[in-house]
Amino acid sequence: MMDMDLIANILFATIRTGTPLLLVALGELVCEKSGILNLGQEGMMLMGAVVGFIAAFHSESLIVGFAIAILAGVIMSLLFGFIVIQLNANQVATGLALTIFGTGLSGFVGLNYVGESLKGLSEMPIPLLSDIPYLGVIFFSHDPLVYLSIFMTVAIYYFFRKTRAGLIVKAVGESPEASQAIGLPVYKIRYLAVMFGGGMAGLAGAYLSLVYTPLWADNMTAGRGWIALALVVFASWQVERAVVGAYLFGFMSIMHLILQGFDVSISANILATLPYVVTILVLVFLSKNQARIKLFAPVSLGKPFHRTN
C-alpha cells in the first residue's frame, strides 16, 4: 500500500512542475489563436529566466524580477512580431531564429551569474483550505504563481468563450482577409497576441529561475518551450485541455525522481528522456487523427498575411 503522504507530495510536485509549461502553453495558445505560430518560446523563456534572475538578484525583489522577465519576453516577441507580421517572413524560420538568438543572448547576458543563487519565491498556503488533509497539500499549498497560472487559465477560457475581444482574436486567426475586410486591425490584434505570448513565456522562464530552481544556468529551460508547443497541439487549442496536458507533462518530468525514490536502477540520463519520449508518443497519437487537428487548428495558423489598403 502506497503512502498517502507520498502520493500527495508527488501530485504537489506535478502541479509545480507543470506550472511553467502551463504558463508558456497559455501564451502560445492565445498567439496561435490569432494565426501566428511562434516557435521562439524556448528563446523567450530563456531570456525571461536570465533577465528575471539578474533583476531580482540586484534589486533583491522578486516582484521586480518577474516584471522585468515579462518585459524581456514581450520585447523578444516584438522582435519576432515585427519580422513575421510587418515584414511577413516565414513564421517557422523566424521562430527558430528567435530561439537560437535567445539561447545565445541569454548565455551572453547571464555569464557572470552562473553559480549565483538567491532566495526563491516561497509557498503561500491558503488559510483553512491548505489544512484539508492531502488535498490541502496538493492544491492549496503552492507559491503564488501556481495560483496565478490557474487564474490565467480561467481568464483566458472566459476571454475566448464570453468576450467580444476573444471572438475578434479567433476571427483574425480563422481568416485575416475576412477580418480585414470587416475593418478589424489585423496587424494590431496579432501584435497584441504575440506580445501576450512573449510575456507569458518570460514569466514562465522567471518561474524556473526564481521559483523552481532559484538560479541561472545556461539552457536551463531544457526544451520546455518546445514541449509547450506540443502541448498546444495536445490541447487542440482548447484552454481547459492545456491544463490537463501541462500537469500530465509535469508528472512525466518528475517521473525519474519518483522512480529513483523506489530504487529503480535505470540510469538518470535515460529516465530524463521520458518527457521528450512522451511528447513524441502523444503527438503521434493525436496526429493519427488529422481531421480532428484540422477541425480545431486556427485556419490561418502559420500562413503569411500581407495587409493591403
Added chain:
Amino acid sequence: MMKLKLEVRGYDSTIISYLSPVLAGLLTILCGSILFYALGKSPTQTLYTFFILPISDLYGVTELFVKAAPIILCATGLTICYRANIWNIGAEGQLLMGGLIGSWVALNLLEVEGSWVLPVVIIAGMLGGTAWAAIPALLRTRFHTNEILTTIMLNYISLNILLFAVHGPLKDPGGYNFPESALFSSSETMPVLVEGTRLHFGVLLAVLAVAITWVLLSKTFIGFQIQVLGKDARSAHFAGFKESKLIWIALLFSGATSGLAGVSEVTGPIGQLIPTISPGYGYAAIIVAFLGRLHPVGIFFAGLLMALLYLGGEMVQIELGLPLAMTGLFQGMLLLFLLACDVLIRYRIVLDRTKPQETIATTNLNPASGE
C-alpha cells in the same frame, strides 16, 4: 506624414536573394561593433581579432575547414529537407547519434588492425544518424506527425543517450572515472592531410557531400521532385510524385550527412567519445542552410563563415577576454537579420502616399454605420 510600406513585387528578386545574406552579415557586424564598443573594447580591434586574426596563417585556415566540415555536412542534409519543405531541426541529434554509434563500433574494434576499420566506423556512424532520422520520417509518413517537434524532441533524447553512454557502457575503464571513452586506435582515426595541422580526411568528405548534394538537387529526377514538392505540394501530388518516398529520402539523406558529421568529429579532431562532441553544430547548420540560400555552393561558403564565428568567438575570448557566448549571439543575430532582409525578395519598400485620413476611414469601419 510619409510612411514606408511594403508593396508586392509580383516576382522573386534573384539579386536581392543573393544580396540579403551580405546585408545581414553587415548588419550583424554593425550591431556587433556597437556591442563591442559598449563593452569597452575598440570595435576595429575586436572585429580584426574576431574575423581576421583566426585565419591569418595556414594553421588558422586549416582550422577553419576543420570547424566548417561538420557544419557543412549537417547543412547539406538540411538543405535537401528544406527544399522539400520538410522542417527537419534534428541535425544535432542525428550528429550525436552518428558520433555515438561510430564510437561504439570503434571501441569494439580497438584491437583490430586494418585499413577497413575506419570505413566501417564511418559507415556505422552514418547508419546511426540515418536510423535516428528514420524515426521522424516514419512518424511523418505513417502518422502525419509534425516533424519540427519530433526532431527537436529527438535532439534532447539523443543528448541524454549520449550522456548515458559516456557515463556508463562506453566509459573508459582506465579513465579515472571521467565521462570519456578510451582513445581510438590510429587505424580508427581520420588521416591528417597536411602535416602539423588538424586538417583531416573528414573535411574532404564534407566537400564530397556538397558535390553530391549539388548533383542530387540539380541533376537528378529525385532532386527535381523534391524541389517541386517544396514549392507546391499540390502540383507534386498531381504530377504523381510520391510524397512519402520523397520525405523518406530527404530525411534519410540528412541523417546520413549529419551522422557522418558526428563520426568525423569523434574519429577526427576529438579522437574519442566525449559528452560535448558538438557545440551546437546541428543548430548552426540551420542558419547555414538559409544563409547559403539552400544551395550547395552557398552553404559551403556560409559554412566557412559560421566556422569563422566559432573560431572568432574563441579568439576574442583568448585575446580580449570577451565571453565565448558571443558566438551564439552573433549566430542568432545573423539569422534574424537574414530573415528580415529576405522580405525584400518578394516585396519592395515604397513611400505610402495614401492620406492618413483615408487610412483611418478604411481601418475604422464601424459595422453599424455601414460604408
